Amino acid sequence: MTLTYVLMQNLKRNRLRTALTLVAFALPMGIFVLAISFVVAMVQLAQQSEKQLRLAVHHKTTLTNLLPAGMRRKIEALDPDRSRLRAVCGMRWFGGRVPDTQNTLTSLAADADTFPIVYSDVGMTEDEIELWNRERTAAVVGTGPADTYGWKVGDRVVLESTVPPYLTLEFKIVKVISNPERSNFFYFRLDYLNESREAVGASSARCNIFWTKCNSAEGMRSLQAQIDKTFANTPDETKSEDENAFAASFTQANGNLPGLMQAMAIVVVFIVTLVAGNTMMMSFRERTCELAIFKAIGFQRGRIFVIVLAESVMLSFVGSLCGVIPTSLGLLYFPLTLTRLGPLPRLEVSFSAVIASIVIAVAVGFASGLWPAFQSMRLKPADALRKIA
Amino acid sequence: MPLPLYYNWRSLLQRRLSSSLTFILVAVVVFVLSVLLSFAAGINKSLAATGSLDNLLILKPGATSESTSIIKRHEADRLVQVPHVALNAAGAPLISRELCVQTSIPRINANKDPANVAIRGVDTVAFDIHQEVQIASGRKFQLGALEAIVGSAASQRYANLTIGSEITLGRLSNRIYKVVGIFDADGGALESEIWVGRTMLEDAYDRRFHSSVVIRLTDAAHATEAIQYISGPTVQLNAKQEPDYYAELSKTTAQIVELTTILIAIMVVGAIFAVANTMYAAVDGRKREIAMLRTIGFSKASILTAFIVESVLICTCACVAGLAACTLVHGSRRDFLSDTTWTVMAYELRITPAILAVAMGTAILVGAGGALMPALKASRTHVIEALRKA
Incomplete structure (x- = not known):
């Protein structure tokens, strides 16, 4: 009589209970894998942007206060031999939206010369860079908006700005960014914006932010302090932060979804522990007599312990599969688009999230089986048999 | 004649461990539900209370x-x-x-x-x-x-x-x-x-x-x-x-509320199954007792109600506990940064009467929904067979 055989027989004995437990386990685990996928994606995003060694230099009071474009040269001059700093790219918020739609795209005008260097993670090829440099209306767009509006390379698209002077500009798409971290962005050339602003009599040559690409993490930290010190007590005091700190203020703007998802994941783990624990206690109580007989006919304590524990682990494992697999498949074919809810273009279940969910489910099964298993191990056959009879 | 509430109460105390696990489960679900709703209510209140149609x-x-x-x-x-x-x-x-x-x-x-x-x-x-x-x-x-x-x-x-x-x-x-x-x-x-x-x-x-x-x-x-x-x-x-x-201005927030509502709904269904599981065990364990009750004259209907009442009773208690935990956050101030205005809006988390009603309703739904099938099974117990077998 193998362990697996006993296990399967036990699970089959009360089919209704097994089914109910599986469902009660699977539903929260479905949520868990969703929540943990989101968290994992955010962590990966953070790790990626950390590697990019970009410093966000913006106005100390608020991002919406503009800085003079000439600040770029001042930042560059802080490191004339380029030992710490690689390039500076000034950006200005355009806040464009496709005519007759509501969603404002994360659209920014960027210094054309340094953009391909500072945003090397956009992955522009030589040809694309050449096109970007040649074409004044060139735009680089992430897969998020490209998929939503069906844009492809070579298309001419029109965006209306939601900030003064509310320009309507036409762009020519030169690249669709496949890199997931930049998939919700729309970049175009700052000189094109400035030119168009001047044409309607608006002042130009100002930026919201200067992205400063550094050579090393140490260089970035020293530059961060130096930049803020340089502009202290001027009309344009700056605040420099690394890309993650900068992004954190945006996630907060979106109702702190990552925090919410983390909380959800914790609650789910708690709930499934209760579900699994309850089931295991019930089946143990009903089977006290049987376990006592097992003991009486010579099963060792360790064996009994393993039988009870394995049942709990098995139940959680299958339960988590029932929750995780349909959710993953569902999201694979019907991806959840979150254009307004953060930096992720869509929520996909990542492989690491699936593994994490199953590992956690097994751990929950293990934890909730421990006490019943321990009790059955300590069972005194004579007492148990007497009590039942 | 219905069974006295006292009977249900004692039955719950009889199986202390599984009662308390169900209790905690429902309390957690109610707590999460109410906190999330209070966020939505706080934000909506601030935005809805702003401005006049004039x-x-x-x-x-x-x-x-x-x-x-x-x-x-x-x-x-x-x-x-x-x-x-x-x-x-x-x-x-x-x-x-x-x-x-x-x-x-x-x-x-x-x-x-x-x-x-x-x-x-x-x-x-x-x-x-x-x-x-x-x-x-x-x-x-x-x-x-x-x-x-x-x-x-x-x-x-x-x-x-x-x-x-x-x-x-x-x-x-x-x-x-x-x-x-x-x-x-x-x-x-x-x-x-x-x-x-x-x-x-x-x-x-x-x-x-x-x-x-x-x-x-x-x-x-x-x-x-x-x-x-x-x-x-x-x-x-x-x-x-x-x-x-x-x-x-509250559009993004509305999206988040929608998303979390779906997640919570799934959790609620999960909780119903968990309660059903517990109640089935309770019914199975008390076959003889049910048969005895039937023998002394309680009708099928009163057995049915007794089990549903028992389940609703524990869920309601759990709901009260969950809501009591919620009062800890009631009145605390949060803020959210609007991605349209780029300024913050402070709001107060509040447990409104509507939230109380929704939480209570959910708890009763979980209790009744989970107990329905087991209670039907209990009411259909074969009296003689159950008495003989046990």
């Missing part, structure tokens, strides 16, 4: 919020002849030109992380238009003095915004405003703002334009006509009734 908020066409809108003075002048504008006692039209800027103020929390607080420059006429704005303590600012009044939500959520404290404003951070009053605005979004005199603020930030103009109509019924006039060739600006404008 007021039109006017922005530049193309702008999505006051912070991205620029109305030149001559454009605002064209608004003087909007039809059905209300007049004040002195006979002046109720048209308020306003300038919105923002500044960074640390939150009152452990991190002291900075928040973008909105500063609104207004003239005295604004108090006739935003009638919900009432001074709660202190006094109004004097025009021409570097004085500010602070919304009560902002004063509680952000550092150094009490009467007598100083706020540094201005493009060059060289205007020191003194807080002279705290105002209430019926719990609306304006309570998260700082108000100062408009002309001084324009000067401080070197902005020779307005962000928005708010006008009060004699009656909300004339709103459509006035909005048409404003978007027409004479004025060419974009007007909205105030509540519409603020409802749009």
Whole structure:
């Protein structure tokens, strides 16, 4: 009589209970894998942007206060031999939206010369860079908006700005960014914006932010302090932060979804522990007599312990599969688009999230089986048999 | 004859461990549900309570919020002849030109992380238009003095915004405003703002334009006509009734609420299955007892109700416990940064009667839904067989 055989027989004995437990386990685990996928994606995003060694230099009071474009040269001059700093790219918020739609795209005008260097993670090829440099209306767009509006390379698209002077500009798409971290962005050339602003009599040559690409993490930290010190007590005091700190203020703007998802994941783990624990206690109580007989006919304590524990682990494992697999498949074919809810273009279940969910489910099964298993191990056959009879 | 409630209570106490596990499970679900709903309720309350249907908020066409809108003075002048504008006692039209800027103020929390607080420059006429704005303590600012009044939500959520404290404003951070009053605005979004005199603020930030103009109509019924006039060739600006404008600001939040509602609904279904599981075990364990009850004359219906009552009883107790835990967060202040205005809005987490009802309803649903099938099974127990077998 193998362990697996006993296990399967036990699970089959009360089919209704097994089914109910599986469902009660699977539903929260479905949520868990969703929540943990989101968290994992955010962590990966953070790790990626950390590697990019970009410093966000913006106005100390608020991002919406503009800085003079000439600040770029001042930042560059802080490191004339380029030992710490690689390039500076000034950006200005355009806040464009496709005519007759509501969603404002994360659209920014960027210094054309340094953009391909500072945003090397956009992955522009030589040809694309050449096109970007040649074409004044060139735009680089992430897969998020490209998929939503069906844009492809070579298309001419029109965006209306939601900030003064509310320009309507036409762009020519030169690249669709496949890199997931930049998939919700729309970049175009700052000189094109400035030119168009001047044409309607608006002042130009100002930026919201200067992205400063550094050579090393140490260089970035020293530059961060130096930049803020340089502009202290001027009309344009700056605040420099690394890309993650900068992004954190945006996630907060979106109702702190990552925090919410983390909380959800914790609650789910708690709930499934209760579900699994309850089931295991019930089946143990009903089977006290049987376990006592097992003991009486010579099963060792360790064996009994393993039988009870394995049942709990098995139940959680299958339960988590029932929750995780349909959710993953569902999201694979019907991806959840979150254009307004953060930096992720869509929520996909990542492989690491699936593994994490199953590992956690097994751990929950293990934890909730421990006490019943321990009790059955300590069972005194004579007492148990007497009590039942 | 129904079984006494006392019987159910004792039965629950009999199987202490599984009762308490069910109890904790339902309490957790209710707690999560109520906290999330209280977030939504807090935000919605602040936004819904803002503005009156009589007021039109006017922005530049193309702008999505006051912070991205620029109305030149001559454009605002064209608004003087909007039809059905209300007049004040002195006979002046109720048209308020306003300038919105923002500044960074640390939150009152452990991190002291900075928040973008909105500063609104207004003239005295604004108090006739935003009638919900009432001074709660202190006094109004004097025009021409570097004085500010602070919304009560902002004063509680952000550092150094009490009467007598100083706020540094201005493009060059060289205007020191003194807080002279705290105002209430019926719990609306304006309570998260700082108000100062408009002309001084324009000067401080070197902005020779307005962000928005708010006008009060004699009656909300004339709103459509006035909005048409404003978007027409004479004025060419974009007007909205105030509540519409603020409802749009909460769109992202609405999406999050939708998402979490779905997640919670799934959890609730999961909880129903968990309760069903427990109740089936309870029924199986008490076959003999049920048969005995039937023998002494309790009907099938009363057995059925007894099990449902038992399950609902524990879920209701759990619900009360979950809600009790929720009172810990009730009244605490949070804020959210609107991605449209790029300023923060403080709101209060509140457990409203509606939330109580939803939580209670969910708990009863979980209890009754989970117990229904097991209770049916219990009521169908074969009396003789059950008595003989056991």
